[in-house]
Amino acid sequence: MERVKANFKASLELALPGQEILLERPKGADMGDFAFPCFRAAKALGKNPAQIAQELAASLQIEGAEILATGPYLNLKLHPQVRARLLLEAVLGPVPFGSAPAHAETVLVEYSSPNIAKLFTIGHLRSTMIGHTLAQVNRYLGCQVQRLNHLGDWGTQFGTLLAAYKRWAEQQNPRLDQDFEWSEETAEKHRTPLFRLFQLYVRFHQEEESQPEMRDEARSWFKRLEGGDAEARRLWTWFRQVSLAEFQRIYDRLGVAFDAMDGEAFYEDKLNSAIEQMRNAGILEEGEGGAQIVRLEDMGIQTPSIMLKADGTSIYATRDLAAALYRQKTYGFDRCLYVVGSDQVLHFQQLFAVLAKLDPWFKGRLTHTPFGMIKLPEGKMSTRKGNVVFLEDVLDEAVTRVLAVIEEKNPELPHKEAVAEMLGMGAVVFFDAMNDRVKPITFTWDRVIALDGDTGPYVQYAHARILSVLRKAGATWVDKARPTATPDAAIVPYSCEAIPPSLLGLEDPAAQTLLFELAGLPDAIRSVQRENMATALARQLVAIAKAFSGFYTNCPILWAENSPEVRDSRLLLCVATARALRQGLFLMGIKAPEEMWWENWWQT
RNA sequence: GCGCCCGUAGCUCAGCUGGAUAGAGCAUCAGGCUUCGAACCUGAGGGUCGGGCGUUCGAAUCGCUCCGGGCGCACCA
Structure with a gap:
């Protein structure tokens, strides 16, 4: 798939020397697999974009694909057979789909960071799960990741x-x-x-x-x-x-874990040297009331950063500063992400500015990944005032509601509680990722624990249906959709499958749409890394699950036109879809039950 | 008051390094289970993309401005 894209790009570069070639992903499978908008080239050449598209369409040829001018766009559309082959090879091949080889870049992710002596609220879920997803995705993309829990223990x-x-x-x-x-x-x-x-x-x-x-x-x-x-x-x-x-x-x-749980107290004996560094750099001065501050007006920040209170004790800025210096020494990181709520944007602006003054090394390495606060219908949550929604209550309620659905629809299901736990968790966590933006979220039970529509359980359901089909096809098919061993922190390992020479039965538009959506997964994963948001991944998983439902209702799998070849290719597509869904959910910290059924491969 | 963020369908939200007809889910209405899981699928209605001005061949996307909302603004984290 990547080869075709590179090939297409190279041909365009040859045809349009000096032009930057940016390829987009078309809106749907019927339009094609890669699109080249001709607007820029048209401007540079003083021609009509549609005309350029037609000229290029007439002159370019890529094996296994059509090149079509659609208005001002030049679209490369793979032949159905080729598209199926390339995609199945990518998903079922030896390299985890959408992953990247390991490289030396070190990424620190600081997340969760609850305060000692307070209870986990629904507010903590965001930092915890966004951080977890960012850590998983960066590791999947080959980075060396350190997961840090900066406990508020001081x-x-x-x-x-x-x-x-x-x-x-x-x-x-x-x-x-x-x-x-x-x-x-x-x-x-x-x-x-x-x-x-x-x-x-x-x-x-x-x-x-x-x-x-x-x-x-x-x-x-x-x-x-x-x-x-x-x-x-x-x-x-x-x-x-x-x-x-x-x-x-x-x-x-x-299912969240950390590589280090060094809280604020851990930096206690490192505060003095941090203060010394600032003093030596000549940026520390006495402010109103006797506090030690760093002025940041020259960095465009009007509020100075307080480093020592008037009584000489430290403040969270002091400890964050010491932590950054410690991490510089200990990890020598390339990037450090702070997954902390948007109410702390100023604090991180100040912190990054002070660090940049202290050592230019920090410039561009620190990122605050803010997220909107969760509010209650009656106003802001405040631990101090005691009007909070506890995370465990939300999870428990979600599980209870799922259990009620199971009792109604599938009372014979074994291991109900375990399945309900996975689905309830999936609902809550997935909801959070779907709305991973800086806007504040108003908490209501029905929204957070929705089970229909674009939700975690919808994706989990698609996965379970696939496994149900595979179970009927035979144990060897189920095994193909199962991980082969205990996963490491970010990768669910699967076996490499051979793709048969004949891939009949995947020409149907519904099958092609599913292939197209599967092909969008690597971009979505990269987008998570680029934007520091889980949204793209969650939405792509929904798109895949939805496309699967279309495929499932339109294309018979097990008794496909009395043709073993058709049946096998469709089963293979099912396997690929199951793997993609499971891997994607896994990156987000969500488990995918096979029968909405208990399984325990990740626990041992 | 100053700074940052956000206004997209009745509701909740995607889409934002400018590009194809602005998309989902929920809700509403109309359909679909003697066949692989109906926790599903198909279809319909529903929009001054908060208002205005500007940049551009082209603006939901960029700039300015106004309106509305959120958050922050020196010894909490």
Whole structure:
């Protein structure tokens, strides 16, 4: 497929010397596989674009394809047989479809980064799953990826927590294992020490509004913590431990993992040298009220970056700076992506500006990948105010709804719970990717857990139907659509399949459309890497699933016109589609059940 | 007030390094299961791409401006 494209491009370069040849993907299979818009060439040559297209169509020849002038476009359209052969070779060949060979580029992806002592909300899902997808895709495309979880385990919030614990918990419930008499538990499953910590945090902020002096209490506790106070340290360690245990449970459920979990506290002993570097560079100065700041007006940023507060303690900017310097030394990265919400754009602009002043090496290597916040219909979510939607509640609700559908449509299905888990997760995670833009999302249960239409379960359903057909065709066919071994972090490995000489039965327009959409997958994967958004991949998977449905309803597979050759080519197309869907979902962290059925190849 | 982001079908959103007739899903309406999974498919209606001006052979896409919404703006992260 790539060879034909390169061939086409080379021919055009020969025919139009000096012109830059940019090939596009036509809108549909009937128009062709590659398109060359003639507008620019027309302008340069002072001719009508449609006329140029016709002249080129008459003069160019590519084996196995027609070259057609369609208005101002010159389209290369492969013969159906050739298209089928090239595509099946690409999907079923030895190289994972759409992947790229390993190369030396090192990409750091910082994502998830929850705050200790707070619970995972639906808001954390975005950073976690977008980051996971970016990490997977970059690895698939041959980059050396480091997945970093920059845990929020340091800062004034711990002062808040320590102060709150001392005030209300130490006497009443020092181990946080039972209810506070002043609180209302929300649900049985939240009755954990971490949830009690969360309650302390919320209460502190509520009372702080009427008693501003409590803020100083919190700040002084953080100062004690940063100063090495033994009691503060002991409690901090324990809070952290309690939190990590619950985070891990959620990561396991989401199938997300990290190469490093160095939180903010990890950089504590690296802050001084970072401050020193800034001082030596002469960019640190004293601002209003005695804080140490870096002025950034010359970089077009009016708000200076605070590096040390007036009381001498560090701030998140200090720790982010130290982290970047540490990563420079440790990984020598080419790119570092920060998958963090759009409410922090200014912070990252400041951070990148300070780093660029400190060392030009950083220029162009740092990218903030912002995403829109998730709002509730009644307004912004705020952990402090306690009006949040917890991620686990969303996942549980999704699974419950899927289970209800199963009971209705397929009550005999074995392993219902496991299948429901995969589909519920798929619905929530896929929804997030479909809308991966900077716009804020208003959370409503029905939207996030939709199961019909352009959703994860739609794609998963297409996959399950394919496997159902293959099961009826025989065990060897099922095996072709199954991974051959445990996948590594980004690649589901499949066996290489020989393509038979005859590929009858794929000339039907529905089959050709499916081939065309499959051919769009590599571009979609590259687009994820380029745009740092999962949207293109999610939408291409829907397009493939939709095209499969068309193929499935229009082309009989198992009893295809009494022709074994037709049957085999169509089965092969099914295998290719199943692999593409499964691989694509896998990159997004979504599992594809075979019968909406339990399977456990990824666990061992 | 200043800065950044966003206004596309009734609803939720794609499409944005300018290019083919602006596309999906949901909802509504009309059809399709004695045959490979109907968690599906086929069709219909539905649009001043927020308004205006500009650049261009060509603008949803680029620039300016106005309107509407979100976020941020020095010791939280």
